[in-house]
Amino acid sequence: MNTATFLINGVADAAISPLDRGFAYGDGVFRTIRVKNGQTTAWLEHYAKLAEDSRRLGLACPEVTLWQEDIEQLFADQADGVIKLILTRGVSERGYAVGEHDNVTRVAIRSPLPNYPPQNADRGIRAHFCQTRLAHQPLLAGIKHLNRLENVLARQEWSDPSISEGVMLDQAGLVVEGVMSNIFVRSGTILSTPDLHQCGVAGITRQRILDIAPGLGLTPIIASLTLDMLMEADEVLMCNSLYGVWQVVDFNRQTWPVASLADRLRQVLQE
């Protein structure tokens, strides 16, 4: 079943201790990055985000060259695929206290590209309305950390393969993100994405879209997003580092006509 290969602290035949704090407490951070011809997409942005997330949790992020050597070794065949990077606070004695001499655990995992239906990009996707609400936790908001039970619960809400993502609200009823994606809505020339200071993961592709929007004649804003604002938007988009951008054309008993923005954003992101 498993087609992934991995390195742990740069070693190929290693494994994770059950005493690793990543396993015991989800005490760590991660990134998932698309690899094309052996090259990681937006690598410096991903590394900067990994380092920033590590800093917020008080983890010492290994230098960029160590991660690059892992990726080069796993993708020596220059193929396409996915690289997942995980950093944990390493092995410690039992208990929440962090020892003084703890060393981080650095993991790099190669996986094949997910086989999403090609029509997701061409014709848009159906999205599930998740009942699982995201908790407000400003200390962890924005970080791609290893405490992901909310996403696991949300993803378990549907098994219909014609549904490609789920839209998640927070405890206050505001729209935050997808289960594995960030979300944008376009209303006229305004391109909005939810504020993520209370919950959610601030993804690299979200930031890249915020950066390129003005070049496409759009005004990007970060703001609270109500469900009504989403339902009344001209276009609803989901994004992540693997699939790029999909338009949502079917959500919450409403449909939207296929429009051009998702396609234009994908093109710019791939340049």
Place this chain on the structure above:
Amino acid sequence: MNTATFLINGVADAAISPLDRGFAYGDGVFRTIRVKNGQTTAWLEHYAKLAEDSRRLGLACPEVTLWQEDIEQLFADQADGVIKLILTRGVSERGYAVGEHDNVTRVAIRSPLPNYPPQNADRGIRAHFCQTRLAHQPLLAGIKHLNRLENVLARQEWSDPSISEGVMLDQAGLVVEGVMSNIFVRSGTILSTPDLHQCGVAGITRQRILDIAPGLGLTPIIASLTLDMLMEADEVLMCNSLYGVWQVVDFNRQTWPVASLADRLRQVLQE
């Protein structure tokens, strides 16, 4: 440094895959149990809680005899110590979706008893006022799951060895629990512990104390607990399955005289 020994799915020289969902997402539950002369304390209560927490996350909890065999093997020397049991959703392909044929990972870890200062039981403890607030997430509240970053952050707030625990509030400012403990306050003959439907871990020792309180002439209640109620209480107690019960005698710039309830509860819990 490490003095722990463990079994993974009953096997001694095994390890955790970095693709295990416990490592990737904290997708699992655990228990920490005191062992005396090779015997687990309150084992059936712990197993029932492990099974209930598993059910809430949709995990198939292995039958009780498998866990018992693990514990007997790790404590064949009939010694004292700590057994930690972890159950995860096992290895899966990358992504939040749960495969149909996933198998759980069962882990049992033996550790030495923590060397808490003996005066914690006799003279009470100092407790830190945690700035890390617990998020409201009713879908996960009460469960001892592997998403424990809030506890990790809270425990990092102090390093003074004369402080033995921290008191955690929720986002609404209500008192919920300790970093590794549940909390009780006594006012007259009323023994209160916080409601845990929004956040917190509903520990076995908490439940046992609720059960034995009437026999000690106390009326146990589960209710919202404000900081004022705690500060005005006659006694403040912390509890968990390893140390039993400690009285808090120094918290938030206030002290309490050493009283007898913690001692009496410890005695009943050990019977």
